[in-house]
Every structure is written in C-alpha cells, then in structure tokens.
Amino acid sequence: MADTKQHDLVVIGGGPGGYVAAIRAAQLGMNVACVEQEPTLGGTCLRIGCIPSKCLLEDSERYAEARLHLAEHGVRVGEVELDLPTMIQRKDRVVQTNSKGVEALFKKNNVTRYTGHGRIAGNGRVRIEGKDAATELQAKHIILATGSRAASLPSFPVDGTHVITSTEALSLQEVPRRLVVIGAGYIGMEMSSIWSRLGSEVTVLEYFDRILIGLDEEMSAEAQRLFARQGMDIQLGVRVTGVRIEGNECVVEREGAEPIRCDRVLMAVGRQPNTQDLGLEAAGVQVDKKGRIEVDDHFATTVPGIYAIGDVIRGPMLAHKAEEEGIACAEYLGTGYGHVNYDVIPGVVYTNPEIAGVGKTEEQLIQAGVKYKKGVFPFRANGRARTLGQVDGKVKVLADADTDRILGVHILGPRAGDLIAEAVAAMAFGATSEDLARVCHAHPTLPEALKEAAMAVAGRAIHF
Ligand code: NAI
Numbered sequence: 001m002a003d004t005k006q007h008d009l010v011v012i013g014g015g016p017g018g019y020v021a022a023i024r025a026a027q028l029g030m031n032v033a034c035v036e037q038e039p040t041l042g043g044t045c046l047r048i049g050c051i052p053s054k055c056l057l058e059d060s061e062r063y064a065e066a067r068l069h070l071a072e073h074g075v076r077v078g079e080v081e082l083d084l085p086t087m088i089q090r091k092d093r094v095v096q097t098n099s100k101g102v103e104a105l106f107k108k109n110n111v112t113r114y115t116g117h118g119r120i121a122g123n124g125r126v127r128i129e130g131k132d133a134a135t136e137l138q139a140k141h142i143i144l145a146t147g148s149r150a151a152s153l154p155s156f157p158v159d160g161t162h163v164i165t166s167t168e169a170l171s172l173q174e175v176p177r178r179l180v181v182i183g184a185g186y187i188g189m190e191m192s193s194i195w196s197r198l199g200s201e202v203t204v205l206e207y208f209d210r211i212l213i214g215l216d217e218e219m220s221a222e223a224q225r226l227f228a229r230q231g232m233d234i235q236l237g238v239r240v241t242g243v244r245i246e247g248n249e250c251v252v253e254r255e256g257a258e259p260i261r262c263d264r265v266l267m268a269v270g271r272q273p274n275t276q277d278l279g280l281e282a283a284g285v286q287v288d289k290k291g292r293i294e295v296d297d298h299f300a301t302t303v304p305g306i307y308a309i310g311d312v313i314r315g316p317m318l319a320h321k322a323e324e325e326g327i328a329c330a331e332y333l334g335t336g337y338g339h340v341n342y343d344v345i346p347g348v349v350y351t352n353p354e355i356a357g358v359g360k361t362e363e364q365l366i367q368a369g370v371k372y373k374k375g376v377f378p379f380r381a382n383g384r385a386r387t388l389g390q391v392d393g394k395v396k397v398l399a400d401a402d403t404d405r406i407l408g409v410h411i412l413g414p415r416a417g418d419l420i421a422e423a424v425a426a427m428a429f430g431a432t433s434e435d436l437a438r439v440c441h442a443h444p445t446l447p448e449a450l451k452e453a454a455m456a457v458a459g460r461a462i463h464f
Helices: 016-027 043-048 050-073 084-108 186-197 217-229 319-335 362-368 383-388 416-428 433-437 447-457
Strands: 003-012 032-036 112-115 117-120 125-129 135-144 148-150 178-182 201-205 233-235 240-246 249-254 257-262 264-267 271-273 306-308 347-349 354-359 372-378 394-400 406-413
Touching (some): 003 016, 003 117, 016 043, 016 084, 016 319, 032 135, 043 050, 050 084, 050 186, 135 319, 178 186, 178 249, 178 257, 186 201, 186 347, 217 354, 217 362, 217 394, 217 406, 347 416, 354 416, 362 372, 362 394, 362 406, 372 447, 383 447, 394 433, 394 447, 406 416, 416 433, 433 447
Parallel strands (some): 003 032, 003 135, 032 112, 135 306, 178 201, 178 264, 201 233
Antiparallel strands (some): 117 125, 125 135, 240 249, 249 257, 354 406
C-alpha cells in the first residue's frame, strides 16, 4: 500500500510554469508539492532549452567576435581557437547552478518535491511512478504543468546521433562540418546561429516562404538578409520528404531538387504538448485536436480541481508565458483573483542581432483593418549602437491612428530582448506613442532608439 500524503496543491511538472506556481502558492500559505520526473528541477527551459541555448549563443558569439570583429576595435588577438569541451562544460555548470537555485527556493518556501512521473489517479489523487512511487498524493487542487517536447516528422526519425533535436544540438562534442536545419522558427534560427558561428556550414530548409513566421514580417525579412550575410544558406519554400543515413552521412531528400548531403540533421519543426500518460482521459480532462488541455480563463480544466498552465494549454510556448500563468493560477486558487495580460507577452529570438516583438505585427493590423501610424528608427542613427559597432537593425513602433495608443513594438538589433521590456511595460500601462516619446532616456543608450521610434510616429524623430 502506498503511503498517502495530503497537500493543498500538487503541481505536476517542475519547469518555469510548474515551479513558479508552486512557489507562489506556497507564499500564499498553501501546503504545496511538486512532482518532477527528472532528477533536476527547471524543466526544458532550464535544463535543455532557454538557459543552455543562451550560454552557447553567448559563447559562440564571443568566439565569432574574437575571430572576426575584435580587430576593428583595435584589439589584436593571436590565433583564435575554439575549445568546445570548455564551452559545453560552462553551459552544464550554469544549468546546474540554476537548477540548484530552484531546489533552494523550494526548500525556502517549504515546497515538497517528489521525484517520478506523476499521473492523475482520480478524485484529487496523484500517483507517482519512479523514485517516490511509494507515495500517493492527495490534494484539493492539481496543476498540470508538464510542458512540451520537440515535434518530429515520421520520415525523419530522430536517432539522437545523425538526426537530432535541440537537446542533442546543445551538447554536441564536435562541430559538424555540414549541418542541415529543418525549420526556420525560433529554435532553428538560434541553433543555426550557434553552429554556423562555431564553423559548421549551415543550410536551413523552411517549408514556408519566410523565416520566423509570427514575427513582424519587415523584421524577419531584414533578419534573414543579415543571417545570409553571416553565411547561413537559408532556403525557403522547401518541402523535405525524408532522410537516409549512408555510412556516416545523412542524405536529406526534398521535393523538386537534389538531395542534400550533410553530417547532421537538426529537426526544429515545432513542439508538441506533453499530455499523454497523465491519466487525463480516465479523469475526464478534455484535450483539443492539437493535444492541448482545454482550460477556461482561470486555467480550470473540464474536471473540477484540476488546472493546467504553460505549454500544455493554448497560446505561445514560451517560458515567461508559463510563469505568468503559474503565478495567476496560484493566485486564483489562493485569493480568488489572478490575471495574465495576453496582449503584452513579448517574444525574443536570441540571434545576432536579436529580434524582439510585443503586441500586434503590422500584418495583423492590416488584416484586422485597424488604422495605424508607424514610427521607425534605425540603429545606425543611434550613438550607442555606433560605439558598440552594432548598427544593423531598427525599432518600429505601431500606434493606433486615432488614439495613439501603442499597438505593437518590434525591434531587430543589439540587445533587442532587453530593450523590448520598456515597450512591454509601456503597453501594459496603456501608453500612447507620445507618452513614450516624452520619457527622458539616458544618453547615449540603446533605448534611445525606442524613444526616437516613438517620436517618429508623429514625424518628429530628431536624429533621423
Ligand atoms: P516554430 O513553430 O517556431 O518553427 C518551426 C518551423 O518549422 C516553422 O517555420 C515551420 O514552417 C517549419 N516546418 C515545419 N515542418 C516543416 C517541414 N516539414 N519542412 C520544413 N520546415 C518545416 O518551432 P520551433 O522553432 O521548433 O520552436 C518551438 C517552440 O519553442 C516555439 O513555440 C517557440 O516559441 C519556443 N521557443 C522559444 C524560444 C525563445 O523564446 N527564444 C527559443 C526556442 C524555442
């Protein structure tokens, strides 16, 4: 007989959605447990996603900088050598430290951690398979935060050696000479950036006629031009049909063109929610056609007492969206109030330059028939960008033609991922472009480009 432990809330999944929900609920006085099947906490984002990829993006960028650009700054270095094992070890250390940090936060907040695969066993019960299988949990509330995994194509079976996903691409022990990346989304472009900087010949094959679908088209078109300049071969409108392994080589078949030979194929064709094997069907939790758990505005599933957040429900599969939902769901359970403003969730691609956006794209406004004004400011007219030697890209502010309220901000350029925060805050407070234009920005800084783009909405940018 399993030992039964009683909790107010059991969270299944210890990623950014789940661990944040657990901590917030504990802060609100609940007795909380979190079930995670991996030995370490932090989920895909921390272990095999956002954090390790940003480590390698940073390191590969420094390598490229040392090789290609330091001389322009008057810094001569001898021969620059790549030390991939050290890069990979540093990444592993950063991941480990972050994960230990989450563990410490659990201890500090008295969140009980169980290790194993959690499954709903009906009526407020969660059964664990794995290390803590001897314990059965009983809870008033259950939050499902089990995240997502890389999607695959049947004709491209991932073997982890030749055909890989981002997980393996973050731990390669040597630089593949020729890498084919299938899918030009967030993951495809970030991984292509890392390995192309480290020396791979990268070919990106994308089914659609543009990269980074979902981003503002003007920004993704300019980014594509810059990526091509960095040496990536980006091929659009390509239908891949399969991969063959011949000896140590992969042969990628595509419709209407010669196959491509390479050393590794990276699949980056999207992600799918982890909703199988959770006991959902037996419990009566409804799932939509895409395998996502159906929830109402308060994250309640079709079964009372069971909630879901993050990648397993509708909306963008982003760590920060999952975190917001984790907090809102916990607050809703603890106080009766909880809210996420889905109109102002930023998206960031950590390439060089970075690409960031919040709110509506220009295409979405046109499609919805919304009248808007547009202000654009290029980084080449920004003093700080010039001192950094990073002048590619621009800031675009879109504001309602009648009310001047900011509807969208899109940035391609240095530190775009950090710069977007100001736009997100402005939009969250319902700012107009004039509000933003009249805020004093320190000089010389990159955020001045955002201010100038806001000024440009009314045709009064000073420096361009
Ligand atoms: P994605 O959905 O962003 O992009 C997948 C791309 O693959 C699409 O452009 C699609 O047209 C293409 N594709 C699909 N099937 C294809 C085929 N057979 N042949 C050629 N192309 C094909 O998915 P991605 O990049 O895998 O990312 C998954 C999720 O992870 C996204 O929701 C993203 O938001 C999130 N993510 C976020 C990051 C960030 O915030 N910086 C970084 C990495 C991932």
